[in-house]
Amino acid sequence: MYLSEIKGYLPHREPMLLVESASVDASGACHASYRIPSDPFYCQGHFPGNPIVPGVILCEIMAQSCFHLMLEVFAENLVVYRGLDNVRFRGTVRPGDLTETTCTLVEQKGSLWVCDAKLSVGGKLCAQARITLAAVPK
Numbered sequence: 001m002y003l004s005e006i007k008g009y010l011p012h013r014e015p016m017l018l019v020e021s022a023s024v025d026a027s028g029a030c031h032a033s034y035r036i037p038s039d040p041f042y043c044q045g046h047f048p049g050n051p052i053v054p055g056v057i058l059c060e061i062m063a064q065s066c067f068h069l070m071l072e073v074f075a076e077n078l079v080v081y082r083g084l085d086n087v088r089f090r091g092t093v094r095p096g097d098l099t100e101t102t103c104t105l106v107e108q109k110g111s112l113w114v115c116d117a118k119l120s121v122g123g124k125l126c127a128q129a130r131i132t133l134a135a136v137p138k
Contacts, residue, residue: 001068009074010067015041018061019101022068030103032065038095053093058127059084062117065101066131070113073135082112083132091126093119099126111135 001022010017015037022032036053043051067079093099100120107114111134119127 009071010064011078012064016060017064018057019064019068022065024068028069028105030065030068030101032068032101032103033098034061034101035098036093036095040095043095051095053095053097055087055089055127058089058093058099058119059087059129059131061099062101062103062119062127062129063131063133066103066113066115066117066133069103069105069115070133070135073111076138077111077135078138079133079135081131082134083130085130085132087127087129089127091121091124093121093126097121103131106130 003020006019018034019032020034022030024030042054042057046052046054063081070079101117103115103117106116113133115131117129117131118125
């Protein structure tokens with residue numbers, strides 16, 4: 001699935017649409033990618049002369065990637081954060097980097113979806129988290 005299809009269900013738009021392609025494999029894991037722009041607004045002051053993508057943006061990339069595990073709930077629902085646990089930042093992500101995210105569904109109870117997400121650049125793990133999302137009526 002590419003950007004035009006992603007925009008068909010994900011409500012985010014640039015500059016906060018942080019997934020460019022996504023697919024779900026036979027085991028049910030979602031694999032998504034996003035190239036960090038060369039001069040994103042969130043790096044202009046973080047940090048001048050040494051830009052680093054903020055951790056909160058990495059969490060948003062992972063969450064938007066997890067949304068792809070919930071495609072069937074988008075027709076009648078808005079998907080929102082409900083929790084962010086066990087967050088770890090293990091490497092630096094910079095403007096121009098291609099992020100690759102892998103997300104798996106850990107548990108689904110009613111409208112809650114719990115996913116594990118990992119974000120890598122060039123095969124190196126840079127961030128990981130357990131993300132809880134909820135499908136709420138529009």
